[in-house]
Amino acid sequence: xxxxxxxxxxxxxxxxxxxxxxxxxxxxxxxxxxxxxxxxxxxxxxxxxxxxxxxxxxxxxxxxxxxxxxxxxxxxxxxxxxxxxxxxxxxxxxxxxxxxxxxxxxxxxxxxxx
Amino acid sequence: xxxxxxxxxxxxxxxxxxxxxxxxxxxxxxxxxxxxxxxxxxxxxxxxxxxxxxxxxxxxxxxxxxxxxxxxxxxxxxxxxxxxxxxxxxxxxxxxxxxxxxxxxxxxxxxxxxx
Numbered sequence: 539x540x541x542x543x544x545x546x547x548x549x550x551x552x553x554x555x556x557x558x559x560x561x562x563x564x565x566x567x568x569x570x571x572x573x574x575x576x577x578x579x580x581x582x583x584x585x586x587x588x589x590x591x592x593x594x595x596x597x598x599x600x601x602x603x604x605x606x607x608x609x610x611x612x613x614x615x616x617x618x619x620x621x622x623x624x625x626x627x628x629x630x631x632x633x634x635x636x637x638x639x640x641x642x643x644x645x646x647x648x649x650x651x652x
Numbered sequence: 653x654x655x656x657x658x659x660x661x662x663x664x665x666x667x668x669x670x671x672x673x674x675x676x677x678x679x680x681x682x683x684x685x686x687x688x689x690x691x692x693x694x695x696x697x698x699x700x701x702x703x704x705x706x707x708x709x710x711x712x713x714x715x716x717x718x719x720x721x722x723x724x725x726x727x728x729x730x731x732x733x734x735x736x737x738x739x740x741x742x743x744x745x746x747x748x749x750x751x752x753x754x755x756x757x758x759x760x761x762x763x764x765x766x767x
Binding site: 542586596644 | 684686688693694695696697698701703741743745747753754755756757758759760
């Protein structure tokens with residue numbers, strides 16, 4: 539079974555621009571969560587989507603948004619990029635249901651803001 | 653608020669020795685505790701997890717223990733090998749019956765296994 543895929547793997551953007559990252563979960567998984575990883579702050583939860591609805595949200599400004607499509611694929615968008623948004627953005631997929639707890643991560647998208 | 657403290661931040665062991673990484677969580681509602689291994693250039697890989705109704709779980713050379721009263725959980729790796737070298741993260745989550753919940757991560761431990 540294929541794992542979680544994320545595109546693109548690397549991205550360089552300029553301050554003020556916006557960016558869209560994509561995540562395809564493991565086949566059959568209906569939940570996608572997004573995390574930001576930086577050397578200073580570590581791994582931080584951004585948001586979780588299930589059945590095309592945001593179910594949970596972390597402490598990030600409104601510039602960070604996301605959505606999920608009917609095939610469970612998810613995108614996250616960052617508008618008005620700041621230097622501090624440079625990070626590895628990870629998505630994790632999960633079955634989401636009674637008794638299912640495990641989250642499986644993709645390889646991440648490395649975003650550099652200059 | 654929710655917080656997970658992880659120690660040590662770096663750990664160096666000789667091949668064949670054991671390694672122990674410890675985490676403490678603050679949210680008493682936490683009931684799921686996964687451990688992830690992250691190698692350079694890759695995403696975190698789930699290596700073992702434990703739920704709050706279990707005190708210990710083993711999978712070959714790795715084991716995890718949980719002390720709910722003290723809000724501590726630990727990862728034990730025995731007979732370490734050079735390929736165990738990576739960054740290890742602990743995490744905690746409070747999972748309602750039908751929700752995966754967000755993961756709160758520790759700061760990570762860089763494990764180096766010397767041949």
